[in-house]
Amino acid sequence: MSGDTFLTELGYKLGKTIGEGSYSKVKVGSSKKYRENVAIKVVDRKKAPPDFVNKFLPRELAILRGIKHPHIVQVYEFIEVCNGKLYIVMEQAATDLLQLIQHRGHIPCNEARHFFSQIACAVKYLHEHDIVHRDLKCENILLTEEMQVKITDFGFGKKIHGYPDLSSTYCGSAAYAPPEVLMGVPYDPKKYDIWSLGIILYVIVTGCMPFDDSNISKLPKSQQKGVVYPDSIQLEDKCQTLIRELLQFCPSGRPAANQIVKHIWLRDNKWPCNMSGSKLLAQLGYKLGKTIGEGSYSKVKEAISKKYNKNVAIKVVDRKKVPKDFASKFLPRELAILRGIKHPHIVHVYEFIEVRNGKVYIVMELVSTNLLQLIQQRTCVSCQEAKCLFSQITKAIKYLHERDIVHRDLKCENILLTEQMQVKLADFGFGRKSRGYPELSTTYCGSAAYSPPEVLLGVPYDPKKYDIWSMGVILYVIVTGYMPFNDSSISKLPEKQLMGVIYPEEIMLEEKCQSLIEKLLTFSPPMRPTANQVTRHAWFRERK
Structure with a gap:
């Protein structure tokens, strides 16, 4: 068989x-x-x-x-x-640490502490059971949807019998291997793992390798000189101290795993609860300004940032004031999604700051307006402009769906626009990572006016097809200035959706634009196109 x-x-x-x-x-x-x-x-x-x-x-x-x-x-x-x-x-995990770093460039210290403390706890557990890994590297640090660490690949792991049970097998990756392994001398395998932890932490906080491993024979000399940090990276002194301790050239000088988990940098996991939000942000180089947006459980404020030398937006969520379902389910999903994505048409997140008093600050790029405001000012948008804007929205959704991420609250208010009219998709409060078809959702979420019939009817639905329907509503609004369906009575809305869209008499649309809207707003979910198919629609190929 x-x-x-x-x-x-x-x-x-x-x-x-x-x-x-x-x-x-x-x-x-x-x-x-x-x-x-x-x-x-x-x-x-x-x-x-x-x-x-x-x-x-x-x-x-x-x-x-x-x-x-x-x-x-x-x-x-x-x-x-x-x-x-x-x-x-x-x-199954959602991604790994290397992919996350490749997406983000480098991870700010507050987030790095979150990941590294979990890695260190896992290695402490192994070493306490006299198990060594000997191939710790970013590719072997898996991450779940909730950004929880999962160490994998024990292909070079072994059970040791206490000190001094030295190893002589050359194994693992040269870039993560300590000098004693590269020089071919018997080594303490636990100290091997500790060195690898130092490399991993350096990569997390800088986005690059600490030593050039293009010539392995010269690598030990580079390791002996110690690490140099990129000029563009500003690291906390305590973090640099920990990296230096982990990357001690002499194995006996490296700390044990149980000492690492107690390191002062890892103990500073969250800011003190008796510090006000404005004082905390001031210490981090932020000065809060006016409120520029407000959701059910959060506020978005404009802020000046010394760190990034620009104005930013800071989303403030107070876990203590939100429903349990939001705090335990939707907020962790949103944070996990934002940590793992990077795309030119999705709002960029600079860092996450969590405080012991329950507040979460999400520091993001500041965008000047949104699609709804643009349409309210202009009434409707020409087909050529609509094509430019909608193609950017489509590319962002295609990127998300290829990674099995769904938004489930796409609407004109959540399509931000820069001064250069570049789209930035925002607000992943109802986002989630799906595990591929046919994983159906049952949660009613989003805005009724942008929701497909299957959601309004309360039946299990394909969340990707939800996003596709919402895109159809958005495109209709862009080119007409109106909503396609009257949502004053939600119970009657599915009947109107079944009848299809009607265009205002004063609006003259290209046939291919109408064709795309009708495909996106197909009543039957399986008949709607995928995001990948939308990007290749004939309407986008006709540029003047």
């Missing part, structure tokens, strides 16, 4: 490959048993060298069977097939 057939009988369906190692592949899998998507690592013993099959693989399996920690990837089961294949079924 083939491996795929065997997995099907066990309730798994293999999907695309999401990772590949020297002797294994990791695939997405849907699971009837666990009712969620999983990651399945596939190892073919017949294609791997004897050293891997007889030494490293048994060690990895033994470690994975014996550990359980909130910041280490959870393994559900091991499936061995007589044809030599081994399947390791694990929880």
Whole structure:
């Protein structure tokens, strides 16, 4: 029986490959048993060298069977097939630390502390159980939708028998390896992990590697000189101190994992609760100004930033004043999405600041107006301008949907516009990470005027198709200056949506523009196009 057939009988369906190692592949899998998507690592013993099959693989399996920690990837089961294949079924993560850093450039200290404290706790747990990883790197630090750390890939892990149980195997990645490993001398594997933690922390807060590893033979000399920070990065002294301690050239000078978790930089996890919001922000170089927006549970204020040398927008959320459902469900989703995305047509977030008194400050780029205000000033927008604006909106939605992120509150007020008329999509309060089709949503959210019929009727819905419908409403509003349907009676709104749109007599629209609106506002969700198809619509290709 083939491996795929065997997995099907066990309730798994293999999907695309999401990772590949020297002797294994990791695939997405849907699971009837666990009712969620999983990651399945596939190892073919017949294609791997004897050293891997007889030494490293048994060690990895033994470690994975014996550990359980909130910041280490959870393994559900091991499936061995007589044809030599081994399947390791694990929880699926949303992304990894390397991808996040590639998106963001570098992570501000407050966020870096959030990630690194979780990594350090996981390594402390391993070392207390005399387990070493020996391949800690940003690619092996997975992140969930809620931006929770999950350490993975124990291919070079081993169980040690206390000090001085030295290792002699050269393993891991040169860029994350300590000098004693590169020089080929027996080494303390726990101190190997500590050095790798130093590299990871440096990469998180700077966005670049601390040492040039293009010539491995010269790398130990560079490591001995110590790290240099980019001129553009301003780091807290305590953070620099921790990096210096982790990257001590002499292994015995590096702290133990249990000392790292108690480091003063990690203890400064949140600002004191007795400090007012304005005083805290002043210490960080911000001066709050007027309120420029207000939602159900938050306010957005203009602020002057010394740090970024420009005016910014600061969204203020008070966890203590919001409903429990918002604080425990929607706010963590929004923060996780904003931490993981970067696109020219999505509002850019500079940093997140959390205070012990429950307040969260999200520092974002300041944008001058929004699409609704533009339309109110202009009544309607010409087809050429509409095409320019809507193509930017479409590209942002395509980017989100390709990453299985849905917005679920697209409306003209949430389409910000810069002075150069560049679109910046904002407000991910109802956003969420979906796990691919057919994961349906049941939460009624967003604005009725922009909601599709299936949401108004209270049936489970495809959240991506929700976004597509909202795009149709937005495009209609842009080119006509009116809403397509009268939403004064929400109970009657689905009937009007079923009848289709009618255009004002005074508005002359291109046929291809009308065609796109009608496709987006198709009553049946499966008949609506995907975001990718929208970007390739004939209307966009006709530029004058």
